[in-house]
Amino acid sequence: MHKYVESLRDEDPDKRLNKLKKILQDKNIRISHQRLLILDYLITHPIHPTADMIFSDLVTKDPVISQATVYNSLNLFVKNKLVKELDFNMNSKRYEFKRPNHGHFICESCGKIQDLEISDMEKPDMLKDYTIDTTEVIYRGVCPECK
Numbered sequence: 001m002h003k004y005v006e007s008l009r010d011e012d013p014d015k016r017l018n019k020l021k022k023i024l025q026d027k028n029i030r031i032s033h034q035r036l037l038i039l040d041y042l043i044t045h046p047i048h049p050t051a052d053m054i055f056s057d058l059v060t061k062d063p064v065i066s067q068a069t070v071y072n073s074l075n076l077f078v079k080n081k082l083v084k085e086l087d088f089n090m091n092s093k094r095y096e097f098k099r100p101n102h103g104h105f106i107c108e109s110c111g112k113i114q115d116l117e118i119s120d121m122e123k124p125d126m127l128k129d130y131t132i133d134t135t136e137v138i139y140r141g142v143c144p145e146c147k
Contacts (some may be wrong), residue, residue: 008043016040027080034058036067038073041096042083048104048113050092086140088113103137109146 008016021038024031037058042049045057055070069088074095075081086094088106094113103116116139 006079009046013040014083016043023082027082029076029080029082034062034069035073035076037062037065038070039077039082039097042095046085046096046115048094048096050094052092054095084115103139105141105143107143107146108140112143112145114143 001059008019011019017036017040020036020043021031023039024035029035038054042052044066047053049057051067051070051074054074055065055067058065058070074083074085078085078095082098084096084098086096086104088094088104091113098116101118101142103118105114105116107114116137118137123130
């Protein structure tokens with residue numbers, strides 16, 4: 001999925017939107033201009049934005065988009081497992097286009113959130129009888145720019 005997300009980011013915008021339409025169709029989610037804008041934003045801005053950040057950036061492109069539309073669309077995407085809602089014990093939840101097998105580094109100084117590729121995320125033997133929905137790996141510290 002990570003390579004798919006990366007390939008979408010590099011895709012021609014028209015082709016990317018067609019693929020995003022297909023993703024929504026496959027999940028039986030009604031396609032709308034605003035939903036496509038939000039998904040496209042998450043693909044092209046891998047910065048783990050808050051809903052307010054997404055709204056602030058998109059309202060310049062689409063003046064009729066509302067905060068409620070952004071929040072409702074994000075909730076719908078989370079429910080359908082297209083988008084992951086991240087709660088890092090910060091003021092606001094963050095969002096990212098869902099992809100497996102990665103963790104996060106959070107800079108305690110500047111707040112930057114960076115994706116980390118983690119290749120081996122096998123379930124520990126002691127959890128073999130459990131059903132695991134998600135695994136989260138979070139490192140906190142100070143990034144090189146803030147040292």
